[in-house]
Amino acid sequence: MRPARAHPLWLAFVLHRVSGLALALFLPLHFWVLSWALTQPQKLNQFLSFAEQPIVKIAEFGLIFLLAVHVFGGLRLMAMEWLPWSAPQKTLAAGAIGVAVLISGTFFLQVV
Amino acid sequence: MDADTAPLEVSVWRGDAEGGSFQQFEVPALENQTILDVVSWIQQYADATLTYRFACRVGMCGSCAMMVNGQPRWTCRTHVKKVLRDRHVEIAPLRNLPVIKDLAADMDPFFDKWIAAGGAHRPSASRDDPIPGIDPADGARVEASAGIECINCSICYAACDTVAGNPDYLGPAALQRAWTLLKDAKHEGRSAILDAVSGTGGCHNCHSMGSCTVFCPNDLDPMSAIAGLKRETTRSFFGRRK
Amino acid sequence: MLDLRLYMLQRLSALIMVPLTLGHIAVMIYAVQGGLTAEEILGRTQGSLFWFLFYGSFVLAVSLHAAIGLRVIVYETFGLRGTTLVGLTWSIGLLLLGLGTQALVAVTWPGGV
Ligand code: SF4
Ligand code: SF4
Ligand code: FES
Numbered sequence: 001m002r003p004a005r006a007h008p009l010w011l012a013f014v015l016h017r018v019s020g021l022a023l024a025l026f027l028p029l030h031f032w033v034l035s036w037a038l039t040q041p042q043k044l045n046q047f048l049s050f051a052e053q054p055i056v057k058i059a060e061f062g063l064i065f066l067l068a069v070h071v072f073g074g075l076r077l078m079a080m081e082w083l084p085w086s087a088p089q090k091t092l093a094a095g096a097i098g099v100a101v102l103i104s105g106t107f108f109l110q111v112v
Numbered sequence: 113m114d115a116d117t118a119p120l121e122v123s124v125w126r127g128d129a130e131g132g133s134f135q136q137f138e139v140p141a142l143e144n145q146t147i148l149d150v151v152s153w154i155q156q157y158a159d160a161t162l163t164y165r166f167a168c169r170v171g172m173c174g175s176c177a178m179m180v181n182g183q184p185r186w187t188c189r190t191h192v193k194k195v196l197r198d199r200h201v202e203i204a205p206l207r208n209l210p211v212i213k214d215l216a217a218d219m220d221p222f223f224d225k226w227i228a229a230g231g232a233h234r235p236s237a238s239r240d241d242p243i244p245g246i247d248p249a250d251g252a253r254v255e256a257s258a259g260i261e262c263i264n265c266s267i268c269y270a271a272c273d274t275v276a277g278n279p280d281y282l283g284p285a286a287l288q289r290a291w292t293l294l295k296d297a298k299h300e301g302r303s304a305i306l307d308a309v310s311g312t313g314g315c316h317n318c319h320s321m322g323s324c325t326v327f328c329p330n331d332l333d334p335m336s337a338i339a340g341l342k343r344e345t346t347r348s349f350f351g352r353r354k
Numbered sequence: 355m356l357d358l359r360l361y362m363l364q365r366l367s368a369l370i371m372v373p374l375t376l377g378h379i380a381v382m383i384y385a386v387q388g389g390l391t392a393e394e395i396l397g398r399t400q401g402s403l404f405w406f407l408f409y410g411s412f413v414l415a416v417s418l419h420a421a422i423g424l425r426v427i428v429y430e431t432f433g434l435r436g437t438t439l440v441g442l443t444w445s446i447g448l449l450l451l452g453l454g455t456q457a458l459v460a461v462t463w464p465g466g467v
Contacts (some may be wrong), residue, residue, distance in 0.1 A: 048392065
């Protein structure tokens, strides 16, 4: 189970898989907390003020990063599969990560 | 003994389908030496029962592939110097295939999948028909030509993590073969190929991680060939529904 | 473990979510300024047909997409197959759809249920 996989596209694959998995696991929690909005607004507000802590902010930054990296990584895959040109995939993969950093960074600057 | 003449320390996998373990050998170091030379030396001078496979010794036949320090490589064209770590090298049978004995992997699943992907040629004309002209510069022909130098060594198949996790997956070499036939004007039956690569083990399982392309010793690009199959099957998916 | 049909579902749900996700991130960047409260969230979304359709299609697409994605991971990592795998795919999809619909109703339904 260990041919040298540490080449750019394999790492891009792992990033896509790990971010997808993390987002899928986060989603039920996200839905559950939001559903308090109606039934238990005070509980939601408690949660939201708990979420003001720096550590939670950093976790949120991580989530946005994962979301963005999954979206742009996925766009790269679909472009490669469907568009009849072969762009330099490594550059595109790096670009996807770059855009994700940019977007999640913007988010981070807003919350702090 | 100085460093140049100190023997190589070689770990060789010994075993069969049931399992096995590494056995250590000391092999004389030479100025010019391939991994296949090392394996042959062991078989000829140290242990005649060592089983391995090779034929051409010049990178044409695709029969000598093994795992060298954990990487799939064609051993007849892999120089010891290039892979040696502290005078040590580890040689094992090809990954993702059953082991027959020692370094000889069972290639049956690899070739069975080659057939399952629609890899057998079906001529579009008989010997009585005139030979159709093929323009080497034609777009489809260029795409087919990019993949036909495959020597079926199964190195890409051994490198692919999707094959490791998904025993049904046809794998890079078989799918690339299907792609070259799809783009071959002398091959009959486009839709048969598209169907063959669209099942549960088909091209859609590929995660485009590109290990196949990184490891192919002939510098072929199965990853892009598979992307081509995804494109063509997608097109026919919408075509059929129109 | 993907045939052409599941592959198309996976790619199409992904395509639908590209604008939705970017919109969602944009809203978050805008909304988190000055902190979040339940009232603020509800004030923006409650009774809005636009947000109902926006997040409604999001919930639908993400349930599909996550179910198929997890199916592949579970198959390749744990070798689960056959009816177990199909059952798991459906359970994940329906669970997400159920929880997602609950959240959707909570934040967008006019005046609550
Ligand atoms: S690109 Fe596809 S075929 Fe090649 S190693 Fe990755 S999953 Fe396997
Ligand atoms: S594509 Fe390359 S690595 Fe794969 S079987 Fe053919 S020659 Fe070997
Ligand atoms: S022996 Fe033929 S390719 Fe190595």
